[in-house]
Amino acid sequence: MPLRIGTVAVDFPVVLGALAGYSDLPYRLVCRSLGAPYCVTEAMLDRQVLLEGKLRKRLVRLDPADHPVAGQIMGSEPDTLAEAARALDRLGFDVVDLNFACPVRKVVAHKRGGALMNDPARALAAVRAVVEAVPGRPVTLKLRRAFKDGDAAAAGFFRIARGAFEAGAAAIAVHARTVEQKYSGRADWGFLAAVEREFPDRTVLGSGDVMRPADALRLLAETGVDGVLAARGAIGNPWFFEQCRDLAAGRPPRAPGLDEQRDTIYRHYRLACEAYDPRRGLKLLRHFSLQYAKMHPRRTDLRNALVGVRTEDEWRSVIDAFYAL
Ligand SMILES: Cc1cc2nc3c(=O)[nH]c(=O)nc-3n(C[C@H](O)[C@H](O)[C@H](O)COP(=O)(O)O)c2cc1C
Structure with a gap:
């Protein structure tokens, strides 16, 4: 069940999603040694990626054992995002991931993260600017299923997703909650199945309520998406990936002593x-x-x-x- 993100081949479809406060270099290395085939950094503000200093150094740190890895950036201005993408490209990140999903109030108030779900024109301008800035480098998006519930919001999602693929995005990862929902309520896996039906030839990753390894395999089977982000389920359980590999191979998942x-x-x-x-x-x-x-x-x-x-x-x-x- 390999996964392809543009030119990047990933040998297994369960990957470590972006987790602020968790998916930093040390934890990514721990997860990789236990079977995570691909990891996404914590969200980085585009301006932080561009500022010289300690914070930037800490955020963008890579290791030869930490590949393939996506650097996730968040911002509101297409030009600044494009500049940050160029910096990640130079630093050797394999993929540039754009965060249009973060529900934190301060982030949304600054028109970043999840705010982009409400502004398809700006979201697509950002995708185009970033794709153009890093030719040859896969660009991916992290989306929520909508900003809030409603038909217009769902239409906004498909406008962004379709426009992004047309602009050259290599994959989208969809957290099946609205921005307003934050982390409450159920993730709507039915929506992930609808996204997969809409884009059968594109790479789509699903996210939401993947708490146990069996959930990851169930999400893949029930929705048909190409890959799945392990998030809260992998916090404190880096064996999650090995356990998913065990299940996929028909073995009982091994619990570490x-x-x-x-x-x-x-x-x-x-x-x-x-x-x-x-x-x-x-x-x-x-x-x-x-x-x-x-x-x-x-x-x-x-x-x-x-x-x-x-x-x-x-x-x-x-x-x-x-x-x-
Ligand atoms: C503590 C925490 C931090 C997160 N940080 C990010 C982030 O920086 N970027 C991002 O795209 N998603 C972030 N997410 C969202 C997760 O990647 C994932 O999409 C979400 O938790 C849904 O999956 P789950 O229900 O299986 O946890 C975060 C989630 C949590 C719980």
Whole structure:
């Protein structure tokens, strides 16, 4: 079940979606080593990609083991987005992904992210400018099914999707909720099936309510889309991808033992210290280990113990105690 994103071949259709606060370089590397074939960065503001400085360096960091990877950018001005796309192209991102989906109020108020679902003309001007800016580089879009419910909104979706493919977009990824819904309510997989029917020869990825590996395979089977974004289901479970591969091959998904979970948490910590610095690495892993705890048989006790930790030694002693064999 390979997936094709323009010139980029992806050997398996379940990929790591963009996750602000999570899909950074260290976590992408962890997910890749456990079967994620393709990853999307956290959303980056186009202006941040263009500013020299520490934040930019942290955001755009890549690694030879982190390919193929899409750099996701968010903005409102086609020219600025195009300039940011050129920067990502030069830095070696394999794909440029445009975020027209983010529902955060401040982002929408600045006419970025999900606001573009309400402004097809501007959205398409952005796609055209970016496709032109990075010839030969696949450009993809992250969309919501609409800004809010209603016939006009659905028409806006198809105007953007069709116009984007005509302008040369390589793929679209659709989160089957409206911008107004944010993350509440159910994702409308029926809408994903309708998008696939409308664009049978194009690459369409689906997203929404993929909490367990079986959901990813069910989404593919029920909607017919070409690929699926793992998002909340992959936070704290980087084995998600291996488990999807197991299911797809007809094997029962392998659950990692506590020792493997502990080794992965420490590896993630080392990668975070290397990518950033030890202080930020610890901050990040204190946060991530609360998510890893969801796989632990004593998750509530573990979370309670983690909440109180301050120093690296305290954090390590909680991890060592709870993940002891
Ligand atoms: C914490 C969090 C951060 C997210 N950050 C991004 C982002 O930066 N860019 C993006 O396109 N989508 C982002 N998303 C949306 C996810 O990629 C995905 O489309 C959405 O969560 C629906 O899938 P799910 O219901 O399986 O989680 C984020 C979602 C969550 C929960």
